[in-house]
Amino acid sequence: xxxxxxxxxxxxxxxxxxxxxxxxxxxxxxxxxxxxxxxxxxxxxxxxxxxxxxxxxxxxxxxxxxxxxxxxxxxxxxxxxxxxxxxxxxxxxxxxxxxxxxxxxxxxxxxxxxxxxxxxxxxxxxxxxxxxxxxxxxxxxxxxxxxxxxxxxxxxxxxxxxxxxxxxxxxxxxxxxxxxxxxxxxxxxxxxxxxxxxxxxxxxxxxxxxxxxxxxxxxxxxxxxxxxxxxxxxxxxxxxxxxxxxxxxxxxxxxxxxxxxxxxxxxxxxxxxxxxxxxxxxxxxxxxxxxxxxxxxxxxxxxxxxxxxxxxxx
Numbered sequence: 001x002x003x004x005x006x007x008x009x010x011x012x013x014x015x016x017x018x019x020x021x022x023x024x025x026x027x028x029x030x031x032x033x034x035x036x037x038x039x040x041x042x043x044x045x046x047x048x049x050x051x052x053x054x055x056x057x058x059x060x061x062x063x064x065x066x067x068x069x070x071x072x073x074x075x076x077x078x079x080x081x082x083x084x085x086x087x088x089x090x091x092x093x094x095x096x097x098x099x100x101x102x103x104x105x106x107x108x109x110x111x112x113x114x115x116x117x118x119x120x121x122x123x124x125x126x127x128x129x130x131x132x133x134x135x136x137x138x139x140x141x142x143x144x145x146x147x148x149x150x151x152x153x154x155x156x157x158x159x160x161x162x163x164x165x166x167x168x169x170x171x172x173x174x175x176x177x178x179x180x181x182x183x184x185x186x187x188x189x190x191x192x193x194x195x196x197x198x199x200x201x202x203x204x205x206x207x208x209x210x211x212x213x214x215x216x217x218x219x220x221x222x223x224x225x226x227x228x229x230x231x232x233x234x235x236x237x238x239x240x241x242x243x244x245x246x247x248x249x250x251x252x253x254x255x256x257x258x259x260x261x262x263x264x265x266x267x268x269x270x271x272x273x274x275x276x277x278x279x280x281x282x283x284x285x286x287x288x289x290x291x292x293x294x295x296x297x298x299x300x301x302x303x304x305x306x307x308x309x310x311x312x313x314x
Contacts, residue, residue, distance in 0.1 A: 002174070004031045006051065013037055016060075022046050022153035022211065023174065027054045029074065036060060045069045045152050046211030050077045052103075063143070066090060068119075069211055075103025083110045087117045087143045088132075096131030105131060112136055117143040155207035155215035162222060162249050162261065171207035171215065180205040199224045199245075200309060219314055221250040225262060225307045250302055252313045255294055260287040262304050270294075271301040 006028035017040035029051035039060040045067040052074035061080045065087040075097040097103040099111040116135040118126050123140050126132040156172035169178040183202045201222040207215040224245040248261040257270055262283035270279040270292055279292040294300050298313045
């Protein structure tokens with residue numbers, strides 16, 4: 001759910017509290033109109049717009065905190081007669097409907113008698129912004145109600161997969177964007193007659209979305225495993241060779257090493273940096289999970305057939 005529609009909870013006279021999920025971006029007109037028993041509301045730092053009369057008539061509300069994410073507030077949005085405290089966390093105030101507009105965002109009594117608390121350093125901005133400047137009492141601070149919004153929800157940790165020559169990232173958080181970094185140790189320059197290539201990519205990715213905390217970073221190692229036999233065309237100096245290679249994705253989760261893409265039946269062994277065997281298995285179709293005794297930040301040497309790859313446990 002990303003929005004609360006118009007009149008969604010209008011006249012729900014027994015509703016006492018609201019905790020809006022941290023993915024909602026808009027609250028529609030009359031969404032909570034005349035919810036007279038409402039005494040507690042949490043507006044998350046993902047909401048950007050609050051519609052006309054969204055909380056009008058909520059006579060049980062005595063305090064309201066408006067998060068910094070909000071960029072528009074329509075007329076009568078907080079037309080609640082008993083508000084004793086208004087906390088705005090908006091750092092760049094925009095115009096709202098003032099007490100003489102005919103669509104006043106707050107009641108006349110609220111403009112005249114209620115203290116508006118604003119972020120430190122923004123009092124002059126509010127005093128020069130239409131609507132907000134109608135408050136007779138403006139103070140910098142968070143007020144007695146705390147003036148804080150709940151800690152933003154964290155984006156889900158992305159998953160990493162590989163198929164048909166493409167790395168793919170997926171995040172369960174709707175609308176999240178994956179930010180990735182790929183490093184390749186084969187990119188190098190130097191002097192000499194021989195260069196060792198590892199054909200290995202180190203992949204890291206996290207998800208981000210406005211109003212959310214960034215996700216945990218997911219990591220993986222993508223490498224290619226030679227597959228026998230080698231197919232040769234022609235003979236002698238003109239012979240052409242083709243070595244098939246399977247792309248293999250190696251990921252860690254706690255003590256578990258997961259290998260995806262190795263040919264079924266391939267021997268997989270995992271060693272620590274001293275050469276001690278800490279886990280082994282034969283590759284199965286899909287993903288093979290091997291539990292080890294390794295801990296966070298330990299180095300694992302994953303041997304798949306004849307290919308050895310170092311990965312960091314995370």
